[in-house]
Amino acid sequence: MQRQTWLKVTMLVVAFVLVLSLLSPGYAKAADFTFNINIVRQSDGSTCGELWLKDGLLWRVAILPDGARPVSRGTATSNTTLIIPDIIKGMFVIKFE
Missing domain, CATH: 1.20.5 (Single alpha-helices involved in coiled-coils or other helix-helix interfaces)
Structure with missing residues (x-):
C-alpha cells in the first residue's frame, strides 16, 4: 500500500x-516554440483573430458586423474562417465560410 x-x-x-x-x-x-494570438478590431467594424504557431499562420477568424463580405481585403486565405451574421427573411443567421 x-x-x-x-x-x-x-x-x-x-x-x-x-x-x-x-x-x-x-x-x-x-x-x-512560439505561440501568438492576435485579435484586431478594424475600422469597418469587423474583428479579425489570428493564431500563429512557430511564425506560421495556423488559423484566421474574421467576424464581420453585417452580411456584407469583403471584396478585396486580402483576408480570405485558405486558413481563414469567416463568421458572418445576417438577417434573412426576418431570421437571424450566422454563416460560417
Whole structure:
C-alpha cells in the first residue's frame, strides 16, 4: 500500500517538474516554440483573430458586423474562417465560410 502511494507521489512530482520546465521561457526558446494570438478590431467594424504557431499562420477568424463580405481585403486565405451574421427573411443567421 505504501509503495503504491510512494509511486503515485513520485510520478506526480516528476510530471509537475516536466510541465514546469516546459512552461519556463528558457526551455520554450531552446525548443524554438512560439505561440501568438492576435485579435484586431478594424475600422469597418469587423474583428479579425489570428493564431500563429512557430511564425506560421495556423488559423484566421474574421467576424464581420453585417452580411456584407469583403471584396478585396486580402483576408480570405485558405486558413481563414469567416463568421458572418445576417438577417434573412426576418431570421437571424450566422454563416460560417
